[in-house]
Amino acid sequence: MTAASGGGLPLTAAQTELWHASTAGPDGPAPHTAEYLEIHGPLRPALLARALRRTADEAEALRTRFTDTPDGPRQFPVPLPADGFPLHTADLRRAAGPDAAARTWMDADLARPFDLAAGPPFRQALLRVGDTRWLWYQCAHRLVLDGFGRSLLVRRTAEVYAALAAGRPPGATPFGRLADLVADDLAYRSSEQYGIDRAHWTRVLADLPAAPVTPARPLLRRGARIPDEVTARLRALAGVLRATWAEVLIAAQALHVARTTEASDVVLGLPLMCRLGTAALRVPAAVANVVPLRLEVTPGIALAALVRQVVLGVRAARRHQRFRLGDLRHDACLPGGGRPPFGPLADVMPFDYGPAFAGLPAVPHDLSAGPAGDLALHVYDRADGRGLRIGHDADPAVRTRDDLADHQEEFLALLARVAHADPHAPLARLGTTTGARPRPEPPTAATADRDVPAVTHIGPVDAQARRTPDAPAVVHGDLVLTYAELTARSHLLARRLAARGVGTGALVALALPRSVPLVLGVLAVLKAGGACLPLDPEHPPDRLARLLADAGPVCVLTDRATAGLLPDTGHPRVLLDASDLPDPPSAGPPRAFTLGHPACVIHLPAPTARPRRAVASHAATADPSR
C-alpha cells in the first residue's frame, strides 16, 4: 500500500484506543510523548538536521495524518514537505539562563496541539545551551509514537548522522512499514488468541475494586537516581528470588502505594512494550499497552511473597498483552467514561539509548506528562552505564511539590531498606519514614479514645542476646530460657503472628500466665510490629468480653489452659503450645522468677513516626516483673 492509495489505512487497536481518549475531552494534558537528549561535544547542527529529515522520511508510521470517516478514523502517510520540516533551532547561549530558557521553551511546546488532520504529528528542536552543549528535543502525538519508538528514532538518527559525518551512505532503513504493522494488528484481532485474551481481561476487570480517576490537569513530576549500591543489591536480591530487578521495583511500588493509600488491595497500572515477537519491533509507532496488576499487600507479607505475586501477575499479563482494554469500552465492565481500571503506574522502561550519540556523550531526559496519574512511578534503564533513574508523578490538586518530594524520598528510603532486608521477614517491620515530616497514623483501636489498659516495658532483649546469648533471660520454676532461646523462639512466634495478619499497629490481646509464656508472647508481638493488650484471665468474663469488643484486637494470643477461661468473643486465637517453649530441665534447684533485665518495657510499635500517646498503666495487671 503506498502513500498514493486513496483509502489510507485503518488504525491499529492501540491507536483506536488513543484516538478515543484524545478526542474525549479538551481538558486533559496534551497527549504528547516527548524527550530531549543532552549532547556534549562538537555537534554539527546542519548534519543533525539532515539526519533528522532522513530518519523522519524512513519512519512512515510517524508522519501520518488522520481523518475521521464513516468507517472510523483512518491514517494516511504524509510525505514531508521539501521545505518546512518541523525543526525549530535556537541559540540560547546569550540568554540569562540558557538551560532554564530551553526548559521554558520545551514546556510551552509540549502544550501546543498538533493538527492531526493536516499532519505531521511531530516536532523537533535543537537548542544550543553552551559552546559544546546541545539539547535535541523531539515531541510527537501519542497516536504515532511511544517511549520505545522514541528510542528507535534516536538510535537511527545517530546512525545516519555518523554515516553523513564520515561521508558514507547511511545504509538501508532498519524500520518496518506502517502497512505491516496494521496488517499484523488485524491478524491478531481475527485470531483465536484475541478471543482468549478478551475473555481473560473481561474476567479480571469484573473483579477489580474501583479505580481512582486520572486527573485532567498536567501532573507534577520529580526525578531522582537510585544509588548504585541499592541497584546492585536489588539485582542480587532479584536473582535470589528468581525475579528481575524490575519485578522487585514493582513490588516496592506496590508496598509504597499500599502504605500511602492505606489499602492492602492495590491495583497498579502495568505498561507493557508489546514489541518482542511482533512486526512492531522495528517500527517507531504507538504500540505500548497498559493493563491492571492486582496485588495483595497484607500487613504481615514478606518481600519474597510479594515479589512472587508480581512475577506471576506480570507473567499472566504478558500472555494476554496484545489485547487493548479499550476494546471493552462498550461492554459493561469498563467504568463509565472509559476510565482506566487501575491505580498508580509501575512503569519500567528498558530502552536502549546507550551512552553516546554518534560518539558524543548524550544523556536522555524524559518529558512525557500524563496520562500517568497520581503516584505513578517511572523507572528508566537506558543501558548507558549511568544506572537507574526514576520519576514520580503527582496530581497537583491533591499534593504539593513538597508532598511529591517527600513521597519520592520515602520511596528511595524504602527501596534501600528493602534491598537490605531479609526477604522472608514481614515487610511491615521496615520503617515507614525518612524522619522528615511525621505521617498521619492510620487509626486503630489502640489510638482511638479508649481506655486501653496497658503496658509494661521490656528492654532491648535482642541487644542483650547479642552480648550474652547463653545467659538466662527468663526463669520460672524449672523453666529457664536463655537470651538466645528467647530471641529465637520469639522470632518464630512473631512469624506465626505475622502470618495471621499481625503487623505495624496491629493490636494483639495476650492471655497468658505471668511467666515465660507471657514474656515470649509480648516479645513476639513487638517483633511482629504489633502492640500488646494484656488480659488478666482472673477478671470476670463479661469485663473481658467488653474489653475485647472495645479494643478489637487482630487476635488473642493464649495457651490451652488459659483459653478456657476466656469468653468466646469471636476473635481469632493463636495458641502457644508445648513446642513454643523449651523442655524443663531434668534437674536443678528451684529458683525465684526473675527477669534478666531490670527494667522491663513494652515499646509501642517502633516504626511509626509519632510516638503513640502514653497510656495509663495498670501495673498490677500487666507488669510481669512483679
Added chain:
Amino acid sequence: MTLTVQRIREDVADVLGEDPADLPGDDDLVDYGLDSVRLLGLLERWRREHGVDVSFADLAERPAVAAWAALLGARR
C-alpha cells in the same frame, strides 16, 4: 575478550535462572522467560565485556542462542 557460544549460553542461563545444559540452541528464549528487561541486561553485559555492537532490536528479532551466536560472530 571475544564472545563464545558457551559464554552466550551461560549468560542467558544466568539471567533466566536455568541450567545452561537445559537451554535449547534454536528455541525461542521468550518461551523460557526472556523479557525486555533481561534482554537489555544481556546486551549491556555483552557490550561492556565483549565490545559487542548490535541493537536491542537486532537481538530481539531472533531470540535464540544459535541465532545470537551467528549475529555476534561468536566463536565456538
